[in-house]
Amino acid sequence: MVSDILLIYNPKAGDANFRFSLDRFIELFSDEKHRQICVFRSTMAGDAEKYVNECDLTFVSSIFIAGGTGTVNEVVNALMKRDIHIPIGVIPAGTENEFAHKLGFVSKELEDNFQALRDMDPIPVDIGCANGQYFVDSFTSGTLNSLSKVSTDAKNTFGSMAYYVMGMTSIRNARRMKLCIETREKRYTGFFSYFAVINTNLMTVPRSSTGQFTLVASKNNSFNGDSHYFNPTYGRTGVVENGVVRLVSDYFHITQLDADEGKAATCIDGDMGPDLPLKITVERGAMEFFQNGRGRAGYNNHK
Structure with a gap:
């Protein structure tokens, strides 16, 4: 494939209207420096990863993705496994577009x-x-096998994590998991309703690449009272309060000690x-993504 730009789009993502803007995208990006555009139409789960894994990317200078976080995840997995580092632009054409936001x-x-x-x-982004x-x-992980419907604000603020942890608010007696959570320096064992490992480096402006993610594990069935622990400016770590463990690290090892009673979904x-x-593990600055320096991000959007 000889092309300067690869566009991968999911025609069913979001309101399915991106296809009506396809010509406009090609017009804008091919006019600049007379670049060529190659378009791949993703029609089912897994085919974007398969395509990127198999195609010749020698002459591709950037990849643009019009879809949700799942499509972005597929492309990143293919590139990382091939040890190819091409800047990625994410077009918010999905349902909630949390990562693009x-x-x-x-x-x-x-x-x-x-x-x-x-x-x-583009800026470096931790993977x-x-x-x-x-x-x-x-x-993320919790003990529920089905996810409750969550609000748009929750999904935009906390990303796909909200599908799991917000679902727990609807069930008071959700069974807690007995977990052993370890970093390079610390080890905690206890019963938790959920845990989440989040790339919080993109949740403030300016965005950063620290090589560390934030883990929060909570005994609370209600997620509403825990949201501030994901604020990157929240300084405390360890057992912070109310049975909540908050850790910032480049390495986490998590074991479920009561798996014989039912494995936790992730x-x-x-x-x-x-x-x-x-x-x-966290790989610092492993990929580059185009950012909108004029746009707000993550936690700052909802203060």
């Missing part, structure tokens, strides 16, 4: 986002890896994740 692309108008992507430079599966936004960037035990 963290990068500052908050406009509902595709034209605004096209212009911002064309004008901005997590859980048992060999990469993630850009979040890794969620990686909004899709089904690997089983516990988990080894989660």
Whole structure:
């Protein structure tokens, strides 16, 4: 494939209207420096990863993704496993677009986002890896097998993590998991309703690449009272209060000690994740993403 730009889009994502802006995208990005555009239409889960894994990316200078966090996750996994580092632009064409919002692309108008992507430079972004599966936004787990409907604000603020932890608010007697949570320096054992490992580096402006993610594990069935622990400016770690463990590290090892009573489900960037035990590591600045420096991000959006 000889192309300067690769566009991957999911025609069913969000309101399914991106296809009506496809020609406009090609017009904007091919005019500049007379670049060529190659378009891949993703029609089912897994085919974006398969395509990126198999295609020749020698002449590709940037990849743009119009879809949700799941599509971004597929592309990142393919690139990381091939050890290829091409700047990525995320077009908010999905349902909630939480990861695009963290990068500052908050406009509902595709034209605004096209212009911002064309004008901005990429920044390094940390990538997590859980048992060999990469993630850009979040890794979560709770004892529920089905996810309750969550509000738009919750999903935009906390990303795909909200699907798991907000669902617990509807069940008072959700069974807690007995977990052993370890970093390089600390070890905690206890019963928790959920845990979440989040890339909080993109939740403030300016965005940063620290090589560390934030883990929060809570005994509370209600997530509403725990949201401030994910604020990157919250300084405390360890057992902070009310049975909540908050850790910031580049390495987490998480074991479920009561798995014989039922394995906890996991969620990686909004899709089904690997089983516990988990080894989660963070690769600092492993990928580059275009950011909108004029856009707000993450936690700051909802203060």
